[in-house]
Amino acid sequence: MIATVSTVAYLGLEARAVEVQCQMVAGLPNLIVVGLADKAVSESKERVRNAIAAIGLALPPKRITVNLSPADLPKEGSHYDLPIALAVLGAMGVVDSEALSHYVVVGELGLDGRIAPSPGVLLAALHAGGLDMGLICPAAQGAEAAWAGNVEVVAAPSLLGLINHMKGQGVLRPPEPGSVEERASGPDLRQVKGQESAKRALELAAAGGHNLLMSGPPGAGKSLMAACMPGILPDLTPAEALEVSMVASVAGTLEGGRMTRARPFRAPHHSASMAALVGGGLKAKPGEVSLAHLGVLFLDELPEFQRAVLDSLRQPLETGTVTIARANSHVTFPARVQLVAAMNPCRCGHLADAALACSRAPRCAADYQGRLSGPLLDRIDLHVDVAAVSAADLSLPPPAEGSTEVAARVARARAVQTARFASHGIRTNAEADGEVLEAVATPDEPGQRLLEQAAAAMRLSARGYTRVLRVARTIADLAGATGVTRHHIAEALAYRRAAPMR
Incomplete structure (x- = not known):
């Protein structure tokens, strides 16, 4: 019998699906983890062995092989502990493997069976939501996982508590999303x-x-x-x-x-x-x-x-x-x-x-x-x-003016940019480029002449030329102007260095 549990591998902000497979066969008693695992994952077999012992169970005297598939994807981190433990318990018949197939599992195990926090739970929750699956994670990170939205989250404090939940005994309450921190006050x-x-x-x-x-x-x-x-x-x-x-x-x-x-x-x-x-x-x-x-x-x-x-x-x-x-x-x-x-x-x-x-x-x-x-x-x-x-x-x-007054003008300018670039996936003028920038920041004729003269005199690079247009567009937005004029170009040029400092 092969028991499988779903988990993830983190590559940047991408969570890739990993399947934890466990098989028990006759042979010398041993627990082996394969599948391009790093040191933390290789050591998980000792944490798993002791965590299972802590809940009063013992591994059967068989050759136990745990495979992390796909085998060519690097596996890093301690969040594989819990899925490995559940795959082993599934192969032992302690938990229902069919019930586990509906969840993505992440979490680190302590020697006493506690489920400790591990980085990346929010990514795992979003990944589970995309697959229409639930998430099993540490209790301390249930509030984090709940931010993923319409995802069933089982936040377990310990391996024993999770097993009881899966068997319908001592059902765990679904966590609520964490609080939203208030903006910290800073210098004005x-x-x-x-x-x-x-x-x-x-x-x-x-x-x-x-x-x-x-x-x-x-x-x-x-x-x-x-x-x-x-x-x-x-x-x-x-x-x-x-x-x-x-x-x-x-x-x-x-x-x-x-x-x-x-x-x-x-x-x-x-x-x-x-x-x-x-x-x-x-x-x-x-x-x-x-x-x-x-x-x-x-x-x-x-x-x-x-x-x-x-x-x-x-x-x-x-x-x-x-x-x-x-x-x-x-x-x-x-x-x-x-x-x-x-x-x-x-x-x-x-x-x-x-x-x-x-x-x-x-x-x-x-x-x-x-x-x-x-x-x-x-x-x-x-x-x-x-x-x-x-x-x-x-x-x-x-x-007379403090951060509150300046912030109000900044918010208005940002709102204009959000509406302007809504269909381009751009948030601010600093991200605009190419035809998008030309469409919104091309100056009037006097402004264009000034920009061309200044570009030659200051020996602006193509990047510098583009950034002058971006700044000029922002100056116009703060002024509530629909177009970029010579005045806006002149102020933008004043913030530009003619050449690198030496």
């Missing part, structure tokens, strides 16, 4: 004194999803303004919140099944490795650029990051995805992020102040800024210089 733009041009650039970046680089001396307010960005961005839509939660589920950071409507804000330290930033590692986990999907990736002290690490962001910033290549598979994670970066003009930070600048100025500025590659800078739509804040500025009363 009213705390920023002066810096009107930088705040305008921040508003443009939020309204159109554009990348932003702020350059200025220490203490000018760059990090504070970046921290204000979540407060002016609109909430995630339900569909976007599900996307973000799927990434968090795979990363194992979706605690208690709690979803959030606030956009992610990730601020890794400049010592972060390439695997930490774009993803990778032994099990190809999502990196910071994927954990910030549909939100903000803030890189403070930009030139202090390793150059190879920064250049690894070039593809995600362009395509909105990051692909991690392995010898036996390729894993793709979403990475539609808004890059906000801050940097000093030089190592000492006081290039513009002769009284404070170091003795190596301006050569130190060229060396410091030279750590950033031209292709990376070309992918940043808005470059803004942030001036030093004087004592007189700090004594001024708070600005």
Whole structure:
């Protein structure tokens, strides 16, 4: 007799079907797991053996073979423990294999029979829903799985509790979806004194999803303004919140099944490795650029990051995805992020102040800024210089406008973009390209002449030319204009660098 149980293998945000097959035959007593399993899966036979012993059962003195099919698909993670245990119990006749055939099963087992959480339960629930099957998962992740919608979820605290449920004794209650977290309060733009041009650039970046680089001396307010960005961005839509939660589920950071409507804000330290930033590692986990999907990736002290690490962001910033290549598979994670970066003009930070600048100025500025590659800078739509804040500025009363007022304008501009690109699968102006961009951002005749002249004088690349049009479209949206004019092009060009910094 062969007992089968359905489970999944995770490849990025894709859950692929895996069948756990168990057969018992006469021979030397042994439990073997085959099917291209990694170390965690190979060790599961010891956890399964002890978990079954913990509920008062013993494996029969036979040769027990567990096959994870398809055999050429890599199997990673501890979530195979529970399906392997149920396949073994099905082959022993303890549980009904026919009843198990209607469920996808995931979960890690403890030696005492408890079912422990494992990453990716939300993906497994969505996969089960697509197959019109139910899901068996750990009790601690029932609220997470319930977000998948019309899927029967059995959230079991232990192996014994699950067996009793399958036999109709001690039936488990279906879990409710987790709570929705309230937006956390953060810094308000009213705390920023002066810096009107930088705040305008921040508003443009939020309204159109554009990348932003702020350059200025220490203490000018760059990090504070970046921290204000979540407060002016609109909430995630339900569909976007599900996307973000799927990434968090795979990363194992979706605690208690709690979803959030606030956009992610990730601020890794400049010592972060390439695997930490774009993803990778032994099990190809999502990196910071994927954990910030549909939100903000803030890189403070930009030139202090390793150059190879920064250049690894070039593809995600362009395509909105990051692909991690392995010898036996390729894993793709979403990475539609808004890059906000801050940097000093030089190592000492006081290039513009002769009284404070170091003795190596301006050569130190060229060396410091030279750590950033031209292709990376070309992918940043808005470059803004942030001036030093004087004592007189700090004594001024708070600005009349704060994050609430700016957020209202940003929300209106985003609503216009959502309606405009509804049939194209595009969310913001920063994603528009090709004919779609030409149809909505082609400037009037004076604006086109100015753009052509500036492109020649500033030696803009084709990418730079396109990004000027995107920013100009966002400026027009904030102004409530239907078309792009010379005025909008002129402001967009003001945020563009003529050439990479050297």
